[in-house]
Amino acid sequence: MSEGKMERITLQGIDLPYVRRGSGRTLLMLHGGGGPVAPMPFAAKLMERFDVVAPIHPGFAGTRIPDRFDNIHDLKFLYLDFIDALEIEDAVLMGFSMGGWTAAEIAVMTTARFSSLVLVDSVGIKPGDRDTRDVADVFATHPAELLKLTWHDTSKAPNVAEMDEDALAAMAGNRIALALYTFDPYMHNPKLPGLLHRIDIPTLLIWGESDGLVTPEYGAAFRDMIPGARMVVIPEAGHAPQAEQPEAFLSEFLAFAS
Amino acid sequence: MKTWFFTEDAYPYLPDADSYESIRVNLPNKHYDPDVGADLYHRYLDMWTAADEIGLEIMLNEHHQTATCVVPAAPLMLAILARETKRARLLILGNPIANRNTPVRVAEEMAMVDVLSRGRLECGFVRGVPYESAPANVIAFRGTERLWEAHDLIMKAWTHHEGPFNFEGRFYHMRQVNIWPRPYQQPHPPVWVTIGSAGSGVQVAKHKHVGAVFLAGYNGIRTIFDGYRGGYREAHGTEAPLDRLAYCALIHVGENESRAREGAEKILWYMTSNKVAAQWNNPPGYHPPHVAAMIMKGARGGAGVPLNPQLDDQMARGNVFAGTPDKVFEQIKAFWEYSGGFGHLLMMGQAGFLSYGDTLTSMQLFNDEVYPRLRELTESYDPDRMAHLRNSLPDVEATSLGDLGFAFVR
Numbered sequence: 260m261s262e263g264k265m266e267r268i269t270l271q272g273i274d275l276p277y278v279r280r281g282s283g284r285t286l287l288m289l290h291g292g293g294g295p296v297a298p299m300p301f302a303a304k305l306m307e308r309f310d311v312v313a314p315i316h317p318g319f320a321g322t323r324i325p326d327r328f329d330n331i332h333d334l335k336f337l338y339l340d341f342i343d344a345l346e347i348e349d350a351v352l353m354g355f356s357m358g359g360w361t362a363a364e365i366a367v368m369t370t371a372r373f374s375s376l377v378l379v380d381s382v383g384i385k386p387g388d389r390d391t392r393d394v395a396d397v398f399a400t401h402p403a404e405l406l407k408l409t410w411h412d413t414s415k416a417p418n419v420a421e422m423d424e425d426a427l428a429a430m431a432g433n434r435i436a437l438a439l440y441t442f443d444p445y446m447h448n449p450k451l452p453g454l455l456h457r458i459d460i461p462t463l464l465i466w467g468e469s470d471g472l473v474t475p476e477y478g479a480a481f482r483d484m485i486p487g488a489r490m491v492v493i494p495e496a497g498h499a500p501q502a503e504q505p506e507a508f509l510s511e512f513l514a515f516a517s
Numbered sequence: 518m519k520t521w522f523f524t525e526d527a528y529p530y531l532p533d534a535d536s537y538e539s540i541r542v543n544l545p546n547k548h549y550d551p552d553v554g555a556d557l558y559h560r561y562l563d564m565w566t567a568a569d570e571i572g573l574e575i576m577l578n579e580h581h582q583t584a585t586c587v588v589p590a591a592p593l594m595l596a597i598l599a600r601e602t603k604r605a606r607l608l609i610l611g612n613p614i615a616n617r618n619t620p621v622r623v624a625e626e627m628a629m630v631d632v633l634s635r636g637r638l639e640c641g642f643v644r645g646v647p648y649e650s651a652p653a654n655v656i657a658f659r660g661t662e663r664l665w666e667a668h669d670l671i672m673k674a675w676t677h678h679e680g681p682f683n684f685e686g687r688f689y690h691m692r693q694v695n696i697w698p699r700p701y702q703q704p705h706p707p708v709w710v711t712i713g714s715a716g717s718g719v720q721v722a723k724h725k726h727v728g729a730v731f732l733a734g735y736n737g738i739r740t741i742f743d744g745y746r747g748g749y750r751e752a753h754g755t756e757a758p759l760d761r762l763a764y765c766a767l768i769h770v771g772e773n774e775s776r777a778r779e780g781a782e783k784i785l786w787y788m789t790s791n792k793v794a795a796q797w798n799n800p801p802g803y804h805p806p807h808v809a810a811m812i813m814k815g816a817r818g819g820a821g822v823p824l825n826p827q828l829d830d831q832m833a834r835g836n837v838f839a840g841t842p843d844k845v846f847e848q849i850k851a852f853w854e855y856s857g858g859f860g861h862l863l864m865m866g867q868a869g870f871l872s873y874g875d876t877l878t879s880m881q882l883f884n885d886e887v888y889p890r891l892r893e894l895t896e897s898y899d900p901d902r903m904a905h906l907r908n909s910l911p912d913v914e915a916t917s918l919g920d921l922g923f924a925f926v927r
Contacts, residue, residue, distance in 0.1 A: 324658075399651055401538075401796050402813070419813055431809035435658055438801035442656040 265315075270340045273325050277314035277341075281306030284374075285347050286516070288313040289338070291356025291380075292397070292437035293499065294429070295320055301505035308517070309351070314341060316358075318436025321429050331357070331383075331440045331448065335364040342372050351516045353377035356473070356498065357441055360448075363485075366462075367454040375516060376462040378481065380470050380498050382446040384455075386480035394446040395472045398438060408471030411497040455484040462488040463515040465508065467496035489515075518853075518860055518895040520888060521576035521608055522568035522880060523765070524867035525586040526561045526594075528554060529786060539794035541583045541648040554587065560873055562597060567877055569602035572884045576608040576863055578643075581652035585790060592626040599634035607634055610709055610729060610863075611641025615660035616653035620667035620689055621696065624674035628700045636701040641709035641729070642668055648793055650800035658802025663688050665720065668710075670694070675705040709763070715744025722748035722757060729763040729863065734834040735913035738764065738856045746857070759898055760860030764852070767837045768864040769871075770845050770882040780879060781828055781839035786869020788826045842886030849887070850894060854906050855913075858898055862891065 265276040278297040286309035290296045297313035305311055316334055318324035327333070338361065342350075352373045354362030359381025366376050387393045395408050402419075410416045419427065462485050466478040475492050482490040491511045496503040528549060531537075537544050565575050575598060579591035588594055591609050598607055607630070612623050631638040644664050650657040666686045673682065674696045681695040700706055709727040712718040718741055721728045728745045730738060742762055749757035767784045771777025799812040831837040835855075838848040853859065864883065867876040 398801055399542075399796055401794060424807070424810065427810035427813060428806045431804075431813060432806040434809070435801045435806065438656050439658055442801075443654065 268341070268344060270344060271325075271337060273317055273337065274322075275314055275317070275337070275341065276320075276322065277312060279310070279312050281309050281311045283309045284516075285310045285312060285350035287338075287342065287347060287350050287352050287373075289352075289354035289358030289361050290316065290319070291354075291358045291499075292433065292441070293356070294433045296355060296501065299502060299505075301501045301509055304505070304509055305512075308513070312345065312347065312350075314338070316361075316436060316440070318439060319433050321425075321432055324436060324439055328439065331361055331364060334361050334440060335368065338365055339368060347372045349374045351375050351377065353379065353512075354381060355379045355501065357382055357437060357446070359383065360441075360446070360451075363451065363455065363458070364448065366460070367451070367457045370458065370460045373460055375460050376458060377465060377512060377516065378462070379465045379501065380467055380473050380478070381464070381481065382441070382473055383448060384452050384477075384481055384484065385444070385447040385449065386477060393473075393477055396445070397472065398434075398442070409498045411467065411469035411495050411503055415503055452484050456486060458485050458488075461515075463511075464488060464490040465500060465511055466490060466492050467498055467500040467503065468492045468494045469496060470498045472498045518862055518888075518891040519574055519606070519760075520862045520864050520883065520891065521574040521606075521763075522565065523576040523578070523863050523865050524561055524564060524876075525578065525580070525787065525865070526557070526588045527786070527790070527868060528557060528584045528587045529790070529869045531584055531790075534790075534792050537792075539792060539797060540585055540790055541580075541793045542651050542797045543582070543794070544584055548584070549587075557587070561867075562594070562601065564867060564873065564876055564880075565598055566601050568880060569598075569605040571877075571880050572888070573864070573880060574606045574608065575602065576610055578610050578641075579613060580646070581649060583648070585787070592630065595630045595638075596633060599630050599637070602634075602637075605637065606639050607637050608639040608709065609641050610711065611643040613645040613649060613653070614642050614667040614671070615644045615664040616649055616655045617667075618655070618689075620670040621674055621691055621694055623667070624671040625696050627671075627706065628675065628696055628698050631701040631706050632698045634701075636706075638700075638702070638706040639709060639727075640706045641711070642671075643711045647800050647803045648797040650803060651797055656802055657800040659688075660803065661717070664710075668708075668724075672705065672708075675700050712741055712745060715740050715747075718742070718745030719748030719751075721745060722761070723752040725749070725753070725761065727761055727763055727861065729765065729861070731765040731863075732767075732836045733764075734836045735852070735855060736834060738835065738852070739912060742856055742859070756900055758860070759858050759895055762859035763861035763863055764856065764859050765863030765865060766835065766852075767831070767839075767868070768845065768862075768866055768879070768883070769837075769839045769875075770842055770879045770887060771840070772878070772882070774841060774844070777840045777844070778828065780871055780875050781832075781837060783871040783875075784839075784865065784868045785826050785828060785831065785837070786871075787865065788831070789824060790869065792824065842882050845883070846887045846890050849891060853894065854903070855910050857907050858895070858903055860895060 352362050359378040360383030406413050464482050466475045482488045493500040493507045501508045580586035581589045627640050644660045666688050681693040684691045710721045712728045718728050722745045746757045769780040835852045
């Protein structure tokens with residue numbers, strides 16, 4: 260999948276590439292640990308109805324990790340600058356997995372430029388006690404097992420054996436960047452639950468029913484922390500419902516955001 | 518040449534390897550019998566004290582959550598040896614300071630051991646193997662940067678004697694550093710750092726620390742040592758002295774060829790036992806993306822240790838020196854000449870089920886019959902002659918990464 264034409268903007272001294280395509284209400288999409296989602300078929304559908312803005316988190320898709328970057332908060336502040344620079348208004352903010360966490364962190368800072376929030380199989384909180392592993396330890400799970408936790412139907416997963424060297428290296432780079440943003444505390448910000456009450460825009464959580472990395476129960480706990488939030492569960496989908504069930508995903512998204 | 522007796526302090530009494538996923542990180546410790554473990558600790562300590570009596574120097578190291586090395590706190594062993602040995606230099610190789618987030622504590626522990634041993638400490642710092650990331654719960658990314666910042670803080674803690682100093686760096690933040698005791702050796706104990714590539718040697722050479730290479734064999738040794746030597750020349754304008762480089766191999770000396778082979782086969786346990794699950798081999802940020810990608814594709818990474826080693830093959834590679842004293846001397850001499858020379862030999866002289874008796878026999882034979890000739894060899898070191906020798910020995914052809922794995926970095 261090609262990224263297509265990329266825009267670039269320099270913020271905080273960081274060369275930030277992003278896709279901007281389509282017209283309509285602005286939709287800011289923050290991808291997850293698997294890397295950019297803009298090249299996926301569901302995104303093309305969204306570009307027919309939205310002005311889709313999809314940046315690449317520093318470190319993903321072969322980009323550099325800035326020396327001073329340590330965690331999700333660096334990403335949050337980069338995107339706070341980004342939405343100011345692009346003068347985004349009245350937009351839908353949607354984040355996938357760690358991108359959902361980032362979106363939630365942005366939303367507790369300010370919702371001024373957004374009209375609604377969508378979190379897809381998002382991490383960011385720790386609902387369980389200290390002895391509970393709320394999010395599967397993706398860095399400590401055998402690749403074969405990880406595949407099963409991530410996908411409802413593993414035959415839909417990208418096949419590592421068929422990837423060329425560049426694609427593999429980009430994937431390995433994505434994994435490093437994901438770790439940088441999420442390693443410790445693992446996949447969550449202990450302070451976030453105490454701040455989620457600040458989210459004052461309509462919020463939808465979309466979850467894959469078979470997500471073994473971040474379960475629907477985790478999603479429900481997340482939903483309960485955000486005032487007025489709704490949650491929909493998509494059958495026969497794992498951690499990436501937008502990839503496994505794009506039609507069901509789009510229909511839920513559009514029913515909420517249109 | 519100084520020779521350092523080294524055992525990893527393994528717990529080899531394990532169930533069939535097919536019954537567990539990995540000897541590292543997630544092997545349940547129900548397989549560890551503390552009674553057996555106590556005997557083993559004392560046996561290993563006896564081996565090290567024997568090395569002291571025989572005339573060898575002492576080396577130990579540290580790993581976590583593994584049966585291959587049941588010393589998760591090497592400074593504790595070191596403290597015992599500081600008291601129980603009389604003569605030997607005590608090398609810890611090393612403190613995994615990229616993963617241990619307490620550099621000042623490391624400086625304190627090492628200063629204590631140095632004083633206790635009346636200045637016999639040689640202090641190593643290591644980034645650690647990939648499978649140390651999970652037990653430490655520390656991201657492997659920027660491990661090298663953390664290592665060097667921790668190193669700088671430790672060096673300052675050792676050498677600053679006028680009351681508290683401030684250190685607020687990229688990773689470590691301390692405002693009142695003033696360790697008691699200070700080291701016995703002045704200005705500080707000798708420092709060692711493990712190196713596994715030409716690039717990693719440069720920084721070590723800048724500091725004039727000893728660069729130690731593990732099992733790089735003929736395949737890798739020239740590149741790595743040359744990286745160090747080049748870095749040294751560049752930074753200091755002179756050639757690196759021999760005693761700035763160290764090489765670690767599996768070594769067994771026997772009374773005769775068959776006894777020697779028998780012992781060497783047992784030491785190969787170090788390689789055969791190292792069954793490591795994929796998820797521990799490739800922690801994010803340990804390897805650069807292109808290397809991590811190769812591991813994802815199936816190449817064995819990180820350890821670089823083959824699981825089915827053949828003794829003759831490993832000897833040919835320069836990873837194992839084994840035989841009668843004459844043969845072992847010849848093997849080491851050949852490797853030494855090929856490598857361009859080094860001043861320290863790290864003798865992994867015990868592993869797996871090699872008995873106390875066989876280990877001591879090997880140490881004694883080495884000390885009596887190999888060591889004197891190695892000393893002569895290094896004393897006769899002449900840089901010009903070595904350069905000539907090296908030029909006359911062609912590079913050993915690189916072996917594919919697929920079956921050998923990647924550079925061995927402790």
